[in-house]
Amino acid sequence: xxxxxxxxxxxxxxxxxxxxxxxxxxxxxxxxxxxxxxxxxxxxxxxxxxxxxxxxxxxxxxxxxxxxxxxxxxxxxxxxxxxxxxxxxxxxxxxxxxxxxxxxxxxxxxxxxxxxxxxxxxxxxxxxxxxxxxxxxxxxxxxxxxxxxxxxxxxxxxxxxxxxxxxxxxxxxxxxxxxxxxxxxxxxxxxxxxxxxxxxxxxxxxxxxxxxxxxxxxxxxxxxxxxxxxxxxxxxxxxxxxxxxxxxxxxxxxxxxxxxxxxxxxxxxxxxxxxxxxxxxxxxxxxxxxxxxxxxxxxxxxxxxxxxxxxxxxxxxxxxxxxxxxxxxxxxxxxxxxxxxxxxxxxxxxxxxxxxxxxxxxxxxxxxxxxxxxxxxxxxxxxxxxxxxxxxxxxxxxxxxxxxxxxxxxxxxxxxxxxxxxxxxxxxxxx
Amino acid sequence: xxxxxxxxxxxxxxxxxxxxxxxxxxxxxxxxxxxxxxxxxxxxxxxxxxxxxxxxxxxxxxxxxxxxxxxxxxxxxxxxxxxxxxxxxxxxxxxxxxxxxxxxxxxxxxxxxxxxxxxxxxxxxxxxxxxxxxxxxxxxxxxxxxxxxxxxxxxxxxxxxxxxxxxxxxxxxxxxxxxxxxxxxxxxxxxxxxxxxxxxxxxxxxxxxxxxxxxxxxxxxxxxxxxxxxxxxxxxxxxxxxxxxxxxxxxxxxxxxxxxxxxxxxxxxxxxxxxxxxxxxxxxxxxxxxxxxxxxxxxxxxxxxxxxxxxxxxxxxxxxxxxxxxxxxxxxxxxxxxxxxxxxxxxxxxxxxxxxxxxxxxxxxxxxxxxxxxxxxxxxxxxxxxxxxxxxxxxxxxxxxxxxxxxxxxxxxxxxxxxxxxxxxxxxxxx
Numbered sequence: 072x073x074x075x076x077x078x079x080x081x082x083x084x085x086x087x088x089x090x091x092x093x094x095x096x097x098x099x100x101x102x103x104x105x106x107x108x109x110x111x112x113x114x115x116x117x118x119x120x121x122x123x124x125x126x127x128x129x130x131x132x133x134x135x136x137x138x139x140x141x142x143x144x145x146x147x148x149x150x151x152x153x154x155x156x157x158x159x160x161x162x163x164x165x166x167x168x169x170x171x172x173x174x175x176x177x178x179x180x181x182x183x184x185x186x187x188x189x190x191x192x193x194x195x196x197x198x199x200x201x202x203x204x205x206x207x208x209x210x211x212x213x214x215x216x217x218x219x220x221x222x223x224x225x226x227x228x229x230x231x232x233x234x235x236x237x238x239x240x241x242x243x244x245x246x247x248x249x250x251x252x253x254x255x256x257x258x259x260x261x262x263x264x265x266x267x268x269x270x271x272x273x274x275x276x277x278x279x280x281x282x283x284x285x286x287x288x289x290x291x292x293x294x295x296x297x298x299x300x301x302x303x304x305x306x307x308x309x310x311x312x313x314x315x316x317x318x319x320x321x322x323x324x325x326x327x328x329x330x331x332x333x334x335x336x337x338x339x340x341x342x343x344x345x346x347x348x349x350x351x352x353x354x355x356x357x358x359x360x361x362x363x364x365x366x367x368x369x370x371x372x373x374x375x376x377x378x379x380x381x382x383x384x385x386x387x388x389x390x391x392x393x394x395x396x397x398x399x400x401x402x403x404x405x406x407x408x409x410x411x412x413x414x415x416x417x418x419x420x421x422x423x424x425x426x427x428x429x430x431x432x433x434x435x436x437x438x439x440x441x442x443x444x445x446x447x448x449x450x451x452x453x454x455x456x457x458x459x460x461x462x463x464x465x466x467x468x469x470x471x472x473x474x475x476x477x478x479x480x481x482x483x484x485x486x487x488x489x490x491x492x493x494x495x496x497x498x499x500x501x502x
Numbered sequence: 503x504x505x506x507x508x509x510x511x512x513x514x515x516x517x518x519x520x521x522x523x524x525x526x527x528x529x530x531x532x533x534x535x536x537x538x539x540x541x542x543x544x545x546x547x548x549x550x551x552x553x554x555x556x557x558x559x560x561x562x563x564x565x566x567x568x569x570x571x572x573x574x575x576x577x578x579x580x581x582x583x584x585x586x587x588x589x590x591x592x593x594x595x596x597x598x599x600x601x602x603x604x605x606x607x608x609x610x611x612x613x614x615x616x617x618x619x620x621x622x623x624x625x626x627x628x629x630x631x632x633x634x635x636x637x638x639x640x641x642x643x644x645x646x647x648x649x650x651x652x653x654x655x656x657x658x659x660x661x662x663x664x665x666x667x668x669x670x671x672x673x674x675x676x677x678x679x680x681x682x683x684x685x686x687x688x689x690x691x692x693x694x695x696x697x698x699x700x701x702x703x704x705x706x707x708x709x710x711x712x713x714x715x716x717x718x719x720x721x722x723x724x725x726x727x728x729x730x731x732x733x734x735x736x737x738x739x740x741x742x743x744x745x746x747x748x749x750x751x752x753x754x755x756x757x758x759x760x761x762x763x764x765x766x767x768x769x770x771x772x773x774x775x776x777x778x779x780x781x782x783x784x785x786x787x788x789x790x791x792x793x794x795x796x797x798x799x800x801x802x803x804x805x806x807x808x809x810x811x812x813x814x815x816x817x818x819x820x821x822x823x824x825x826x827x828x829x830x831x832x833x834x835x836x837x838x839x840x841x842x843x844x845x846x847x848x849x850x851x852x853x854x855x856x857x858x859x860x861x862x863x864x865x866x867x868x869x870x871x872x873x874x875x876x877x878x879x880x881x882x883x884x885x886x887x888x889x890x891x892x893x894x895x896x897x898x899x900x901x902x903x904x905x906x907x908x909x910x911x912x913x914x915x916x917x918x919x920x921x922x923x924x925x926x927x928x929x930x931x932x933x
Contacts, residue, residue: 148907149907152903152904152907152908152911153904153908155608155901159607159611159613162607163615166604169600172598173597174594174597176590176593176594176861176862177586177862180861180862182594182862184598184863190841190874201913202912203912204911204912273875288722288723291731294731294870294871296872296875300725318920321916321923325917325919325920328914355916355919359915359916361913361915409618410618410619410621411618412888414888414891415888415890416890416891416893417890417891417892417893419924420893420924421891421892422898422905422921423917423920424905424917425921426891428909429901429904429905429908431605431891432889432890432891439725441725442888443620443704444620444705444725444727445886446887446888447889449615449887451882455877456877456882457846457873457877457878458846458857458863458864458878458880459845460847460848460857460862460863461848461852462847462851462852466851467853470586470590470856473584474855474859474860476579476580477580477587477635477636478855480635483632484791485752485755485758485786485790485792485796486756486854486855486858488752488790489749489753489854489855490853490855490856492749492752493749493851
């Protein structure tokens with residue numbers, strides 16, 4: 072752990088920097104796979120599934136039988152846990168529904184804004200050691216509430232050609248329309264272009280390794296939207312003397328186990344808290360099954376002592392953490408002042424894992440400082456707003472002159488004409 | 503004009519296709535200019551301003567004196583028109599403010615969602631023949647309502663080193679923080695990286711030519727967000743016998759004068775309307791100052807006859823127009839059924855130019871079919887939502903078990919531990 076005391080403001084830019092990733096070489100690979108899948112569709116998808124996942128599947132689509140089998144395999148205890156999480160996520164995302172906004176801006180000029188679902192979306196769920204069925208809940212539940220018509224889920228199969236049963240269970244529970252055993256770059260390319268068996272989608276959601284990340288970014292070149300750019304997961308805890316050091320250590324470790332490139336930061340106004348948390352981390356880390364990963368992440372973690380809450384807040388806003396835990400006497404100061412964060416956890420009984428699974432908030436959040444300009448996934452991520460205007464003859468008479476003058480000043484005569492014709496007609500009608 | 507009668511559904515994919523643009527070669531240019539500006543800051547910005555805009559400026563920033571001079575130059579008639587537009591745009595975007603959303607998802611688990619402004623934003627306003635001061639209103643007004651702290655505006659100077667006074671007037675009226683005489687790729691790169699005189703921004707808004715479009719897309723590689731991908735402007739009108747053919751023709755032409763690559767489409771259930779609109783277009787086009795541009799766009803326009811309103815709606819949703827005018831007896835059918843459009847104009851007195859300037863809706867809208875997955879600029883474009891959760895000791899006891907089970911099933915032991923520690927402490931406390 073790197074201990075930093077009262078860092079000079081001029082060093083903050085470096086202090087908040089995340090480890091840089093070089094994606095240039097990956098982009099070449101991504102570009103060539105995209106090109107091949109665009110040209111050869113399923114044949115190319117098969118080729119890369121074989122190459123990267125080591126499987127040769129007759130069909131990419133998960134069958135009803137496989138889903139039924141998966142449902143049987145899930146212990147009832149886990150089913151109950153998922154059910155509780157689903158209910159909380161549903162409640163919080165249902166509450167995010169918004170009504171039509173309607174304003175008569177000028178007499179006779181009625182403007183309104185309504186949201187419509189993005190009709191076809193794609194979810195990417197990584198395979199590998201940790202089967203992220205919780206991410207299925209976080210993406211499919213709001214998609215369903217939003218009213219997305221087609222929800223395609225891609226996840227890489229294991230060597231035996233299967234997807235983890237918990238992922239299948241969650242997908243089937245949350246109304247995913249089609250589940251495909253396709254992973255990595257080839258999954259993102261297939262959803263971008265569509266193939267014989269995979270429908271083209273309009274927006275792609277979900278986490279992934281660096282290949283998936285670059286592929287999602289690359290997909291935007293072809294008109295597909297993505298949830299947000301991704302980077303390694305991260306947690307920043309602010310703790311003063313009111314914090315429980317053992318809880319803080321446990322939270323930092325829960326982040327550290329995600330990956331060796333995870334970012335873990337403690338900011339405190341108390342040297343004693345920093346010291347005690349350090350001791351606790353050393354104690355707790357020993358028993359973790361993902362010890363090696365956590366150790367690497369902890370080695371790069373930062374323990375930062377600052378003199379006041381004000382300095383802490385300024386530094387935290389500059390860092391823009393994905394997850395931000397507040398354990399402070401003066402918690403409202405931080406709640407009101409935080410400008411840039413993905414999700415905020417308040418008090419000694421709000422561990423980050425609560426938001427990861429079951430509190431109801433979404434866990435798909437902006438990393439890498441992107442909390443400055445991106446928001447986490449929420450109901451609106453699956454909707455787009457459209458505006459409408461209905462203008463009466465009185466309305467166009469009220470704003471017509473202004474439009475004519477402005478259009479003329481911009482040198483757009485035909486824009487002006489479209490109004491002039493109408494105003495003339497109305498004038499003639501009243502003669 | 504291309505007249506198409508009852509097109510077979512299998513031809514729709516081609517029918518809704520926009521003319522393709524090849525940006526590959528531009529991307530090379532963009533990449534090298536970005537690299538140079540990243541390395542050499544202002545020196546490189548000067549170099550490219552000289553090269554592309556033919557000016558050699560001592561300072562990029564527009565001075566207070568220049569703004570005062572511009573204000574003096576604007577005729578009072580135009581000032582009044584801009585004032586009316588501003589008031590309507592403000593009214594509609596003010597109404598888009600949303601309250602905090604708060605839910606107690608489980609007893610003791612309080613989740614809420616609040617929006618915060620994106621602190622630093624950049625606006626790009628093209629120069630050239632049409633000074634788009636209306637776009638300044640459309641971007642700066644909601645940015646100000648959202649509470650963005652720094653609003654930087656870049657616009658290319660003319661040969662004499664000036665920005666059009668109407669742009670300066672609108673910018674100063676709407677509270678733009680800093681106006682810079684920088685255009686094209688170099689403006690986007692400067693706002694992406696920041697230089698000695700230009701602050702780095704978090705999100706870039708605004709239209710532009712193909713160089714600006716590619717530069718904005720390229721900027722996202724460096725963590726900057728953009729409003730949306732751009733393409734040539736477009737209008738689709740649905741008109742049945744209730745439409746006024748002369749108005750429809752005027753609206754199609756107002757779109758056509760934007761650029762020779764503009765997309766103009768009429769869908770109708772009435773051959774007679776199509777015929778009359780054609781005649782009207784030929785009559786009205788003659789007197790336009792931007793005749794040559796309009797002629798090219800009209801030559802590529804499509805007049806599509808379909809048999810029913812239902813087919814029309816399905817085709818329109820497949821096309822996903824930026825602007826969609828409804829002149830139909832059965833207008834509610836289209837209002838309720840439209841899924842993919844940027845902004846919708848209803849009735850014979852709602853020309854597209856009303857929304858371009860003064861009705862109150864925003865005119866920065868998704869083109870090129872992007873209305874399927876992107877929304878137009880609105881108040882939320884300048885905000886990001888953050889989630890919060892405050893959990894009491896009772897709350898963590900209510901959801902803790904579920905978190906433990908799910909974390910364990912995902913193989914994330916440290917996530918589980920963070921909860922177990924807290925549950926144990928609470929259990930011990932009650933003993």
